[in-house]
Amino acid sequence: LLARGALLVVTGPPEEPDWEERYTESFPRVYRAVLATVRDREVAKDALQHAFLEGLRRPPPRDQNLAGWLYRVAVRKARREPRLLPLVGLGPHETNDPTDELLNRLEAGRLLSLLTRRQREIVVAHYYLGLTHAETAQLFGVQPGRVSATIAQALGRMRKGDSHA
Amino acid sequence: MREGTINDIFRRDLDSLPLPPRAEWFPALPRRSPLRALAAIPLLVVALTVTVVIAHELASYRALEQQRSNVGATGSATSPPGATLDPVVLSGARSAVIGRIRELSLELLRVERIEAKLMQRSEFERVQPSGSAQIDGNRWIWAVAVAGEIRPPVGRGATFPWGVYLVDAQSGDMLGLVAGSGSWPAYFDALPDALPNPKEAAAGRGTPGPQPTPHRIAAGTPLVLLAGLAGDPEFAQIIALLTTNGAGSDPRAVGRTVVPGVPVLVRGLGTDARDEYVIPLLVDNTTIAIAWAGIDQDGFATVGGMRGWSSAATWPPIDAALARARGSIDSDAVVGVELVWANIRGFGHHNPFWKITRSSGDVLYLLEDGSLVPARAMPIP
Numbered sequence: 001l002l003a004r005g006a007l008l009v010v011t012g013p014p015e016e017p018d019w020e021e022r023y024t025e026s027f028p029r030v031y032r033a034v035l036a037t038v039r040d041r042e043v044a045k046d047a048l049q050h051a052f053l054e055g056l057r058r059p060p061p062r063d064q065n066l067a068g069w070l071y072r073v074a075v076r077k078a079r080r081e082p083r084l085l086p087l088v089g090l091g092p093h094e095t096n097d098p099t100d101e102l103l104n105r106l107e108a109g110r111l112l113s114l115l116t117r118r119q120r121e122i123v124v125a126h127y128y129l130g131l132t133h134a135e136t137a138q139l140f141g142v143q144p145g146r147v148s149a150t151i152a153q154a155l156g157r158m159r160k161g162d163s164h165a
Numbered sequence: 166m167r168e169g170t171i172n173d174i175f176r177r178d179l180d181s182l183p184l185p186p187r188a189e190w191f192p193a194l195p196r197r198s199p200l201r202a203l204a205a206i207p208l209l210v211v212a213l214t215v216t217v218v219i220a221h222e223l224a225s226y227r228a229l230e231q232q233r234s235n236v237g238a239t240g241s242a243t244s245p246p247g248a249t250l251d252p253v254v255l256s257g258a259r260s261a262v263i264g265r266i267r268e269l270s271l272e273l274l275r276v277e278r279i280e281a282k283l284m285q286r287s288e289f290e291r292v293q294p295s296g297s298a299q300i301d302g303n304r305w306i307w308a309v310a311v312a313g314e315i316r317p318p319v320g321r322g323a324t325f326p327w328g329v330y331l332v333d334a335q336s337g338d339m340l341g342l343v344a345g346s347g348s349w350p351a352y353f354d355a356l357p358d359a360l361p362n363p364k365e366a367a368a369g370r371g372t373p374g375p376q377p378t379p380h381r382i383a384a385g386t387p388l389v390l391l392a393g394l395a396g397d398p399e400f401a402q403i404i405a406l407l408t409t410n411g412a413g414s415d416p417r418a419v420g421r422t423v424v425p426g427v428p429v430l431v432r433g434l435g436t437d438a439r440d441e442y443v444i445p446l447l448v449d450n451t452t453i454a455i456a457w458a459g460i461d462q463d464g465f466a467t468v469g470g471m472r473g474w475s476s477a478a479t480w481p482p483i484d485a486a487l488a489r490a491r492g493s494i495d496s497d498a499v500v501g502v503e504l505v506w507a508n509i510r511g512f513g514h515h516n517p518f519w520k521i522t523r524s525s526g527d528v529l530y531l532l533e534d535g536s537l538v539p540a541r542a543m544p545i546p
Contacts, residue, residue, distance in 0.1 A: 028184055032182045036175075036179050036182070045185050045190075050192070052190075102182070106178035106179075107174050108175045109178065111174070158171070
């Protein structure tokens with residue numbers, strides 16, 4: 001199964017656009033946040049790639065919480081377009097995504113599964129990405145009170161589910 | 166449940182979720198819908214030469230994409246200590262790209278002849294213009310010509326006696342297909358090839374022939390393998406690629422001396438992954454690439470390919486001591502670490518990872534990007 005022959009290797013000077021660097025630094029944390037929210041790795045990956053392109057066209061301001069910005073753009077994209085299909089005939093595509101199963105083995109995944117999609121988005125933004133209520137409200141375009149209420153409802157569900165478990 | 170507890174749970178659990186390979190962090194090249202371009206196919210089929218352009222467009226961010234392929238982040242929360250740049254993205258070898266085209270079994274009804282050439286897009290455009298203004302002529306592509314019977318998936322059932330598939334040599338994306346009548350694309354044999362097949366070069370013609378017999382090297386120990394590499398033609402080709410200006414060169418190696426470091430044994434996990442050696446390739450004590458050599462059942466090694474490296478001065482970027490430390494917890498010490506590879510998506514032989522075994526029997530994988538993943542989350546066939 002080893003590839004025969006030398007592989008073409010592309011190398012270049014270690015310089016890169018600023019946006020790409022910022023995106024790359026944030027990717028691991030934001031990808032995991034999106035994955036925990038949408039529970040499908042292909043959707044999460046596609047949504048973040050979309051966010052990358054969005055930032056390429058119009059980078060978010062420097063003072064904006066980049067992880068939060070990427071997360072919001074990605075979850076919005078995932079909400080609008082839950083599945084991006086590959087071009088026909090261009091190769092196999094995985095359909096048996098194990099993310100759900102993996103998340104269900106994790107306590108955080110089980111807790112998040114008790115929530116609505118909207119609650120998951122806000123809870124992950126707050127508890128995993130570390131956004132404040134105000135930042136979360138600004139990102140999602142809602143009042144801070146709405147974020148607080150959503151988190152309170154989510155906590156209630158998680159506590160209830162936790163005690164049942 | 167306290168808020169702090171939720172924070173801890175989320176951080177602990179979500180941080181363990183595996184990441185996709187770095188090459189997938191960025192979008193593939195945007196594709197234009199092929200339907201419009203293909204609408205005229207039935208009319209054109211009657212002509213002697215018909216061109217079917219399925220999907221090829223290099224978008225405005227191509228230049229950035231090119232750089233993305235070259236280098237990556239300057240560090241992230243999960244990067245291993247010492248890592249300053251991502252590993253260079255590798256491209257497909259000739260046999261790999263031919264193999265990939267052969268896998269298109271639904272559209273390749275019959276294959277009589279298949280050849281691949283590496284070139285810049287402009288060289289292909291010269292003989293087969295796409296008419297697109299957004300094509301980047303400097304992009305390296307594989308042109309894979311197939312003679313036989315080809316039925317493009319969007320060709321409304323029409324079949325063609327030959328087709329030339331275009332594959333982006335860096336990203337591996339399928340860029341398009343040109344199909345026509347006749348027995349073989351008339352221009353293909355005249356196209357340049359940046360990586361001439363040694364056998365073809367010896368024969369003086371681009372006619373297809375059997376693949377050269379793999380050169381086997383004694384590999385009883387790393388040092389025996391190291392000695393054998395000196396006379397290995399595949400290994401010499403890799404060194405030549407790195408050091409000679411061209412598609413596969415590394416600026417750090419051009420005109421310099423590249424020496425192999427001590428080969429590192431990497432165990433293959435699963436049913437179809439054999440053990441292999443990874444050989445760091447050094448310039449001035451800095452690893453600029455890695456080559457690998459699979460070990461067969463007789464204990465001989467065959468050089469399989471290479472991957473550029475700019476992630477750290479040494480390879481592997483995470484050493485055994487650090488892997489052991491990363492995997493240990495107070496209640497469950499690490500009892501074994503070993504470098505492994507697996508033949509699963511995103512974890513090929515070119516990016517081994519650490520298998521960590523705890524005293525409880527728990528097994529974890531420490532991936533190249535620093536992620537620690539429970540083995541059960543990454544099933545290996």
